[in-house]
Amino acid sequence: MEHIHPFPGGNEPAAIAVQGVSHSYGRHPALKDVNFSVPAGSIAMLLGLNGAGKTTLFSLISRLFGIQKGSISIFNHDIAREPREALRRIGIVFQSRTLDLDLSVKQNLAYHAALHGLSHAQTKQRIEAVLHTVEMETRLKDKVRSLSGGQMRRVEIARALLHEPRLLLLDEPTVGLDIQSRASIVAFIRKLVANQGISVLWATHLIDEVDVRDHGVMLRQGVVTAAGPLQAIMTHAGTLTVEEAFNKLCRKVELQEVLSHEP
Numbered sequence: 668m669e670h671i672h673p674f675p676g677g678n679e680p681a682a683i684a685v686q687g688v689s690h691s692y693g694r695h696p697a698l699k700d701v702n703f704s705v706p707a708g709s710i711a712m713l714l715g716l717n718g719a720g721k722t723t724l725f726s727l728i729s730r731l732f733g734i735q736k737g738s739i740s741i742f743n744h745d746i747a748r749e750p751r752e753a754l755r756r757i758g759i760v761f762q763s764r765t766l767d768l769d770l771s772v773k774q775n776l777a778y779h780a781a782l783h784g785l786s787h788a789q790t791k792q793r794i795e796a797v798l799h800t801v802e803m804e805t806r807l808k809d810k811v812r813s814l815s816g817g818q819m820r821r822v823e824i825a826r827a828l829l830h831e832p833r834l835l836l837l838d839e840p841t842v843g844l845d846i847q848s849r850a851s852i853v854a855f856i857r858k859l860v861a862n863q864g865i866s867v868l869w870a871t872h873l874i875d876e877v878d879v880r881d882h883g884v885m886l887r888q889g890v891v892t893a894a895g896p897l898q899a900i901m902t903h904a905g906t907l908t909v910e911e912a913f914n915k916l917c918r919k920v921e922l923q924e925v926l927s928h929e930p
């Protein structure tokens with residue numbers, strides 16, 4: 668495994684630090700001794716093919732699954748020892764849709780605010796703020812069922828931001844969206860990082876969502892093959908593009924052989 672800059676310098680704690688994490692489903696290993704960290708205020712792309720272990724990692728970070736081996740800290744708060752402190756710093760957008768279609772946008776958000784213990788006044792103020800961020804303020808009273816797939820995704824991102832997390836976890840947030848909706852979601856997540864200094868761990872296998880200035884965590888069959896600034900990963904891998912680095916570090920070895928023999 669290449670760890671180009673495994674841990675950030677300075678005194679600022681990492682947004683997330685994953686150390687020695689392994690996870691198995693029965694006898695099937697899904698993550699093997701995973702180590703990486705994401706510096707505060709940066710975007711880290713978690714890159715891997717289907718089945719690489721991205722969702723398993725997100726399930727561990729969000730405490731959907733208990734940790735079998737290793738540790739995960741969010742801004743220095745260990746998720747097993749200080750779950751409340753760690754979890755309140757995280758906002759999550761899961762791969763599968765989780766809004767209640769028969770409730771309005773406002774009702775969906777208010778329900779989530781209540782789970783986070785926000786007061787009535789805070790809830791109103793935060794709902795207005797997050798819907799403004801995702802440019803959906805005009806749809807406050809609309810039933811979720813009446814929104815497009817891209818608009819639902821925006822509401823899910825708004826919901827993830829309600830309690831003002833410092834780290835946003837996105838599990839393939841653009842899957843199933845058309846090109847235009849995908850591009851606008853990618854653009855406003857990047858705006859969020861630039862304007863609000865939020866940190867992002869973004870699972871994807873869509874290379875066009877990646878910017879070479881991002882950090883990368885390259886995952887292949889449960890193993891981190893490289894982690895750090897993407898520029899440094901590309902230099903280490905001897906590749907000129909992120910796509911080539913992805914092919915080299917994330918594709919299954921058999922697939923790489925096929926690709927290398929292509930004319």
Ligand SMILES: Nc1ncnc2c1ncn2[C@@H]1O[C@H](COP(=O)(O)OP(=O)(O)OP(=O)(O)O)[C@@H](O)[C@H]1O
Nearest residue numbers: 692695696697715716717718719720721722723724
């Ligand atoms: N509930 C489960 N029971 C058994 N095996 C599982 C379970 N969930 C995932 N796996 C296996 O663990 C491995 C990692 O799966 P995971 O869903 O974490 O990958 P992923 O990178 O998120 O894939 P995708 O991009 O398709 O969502 C795969 O081999 C998968 O078959």
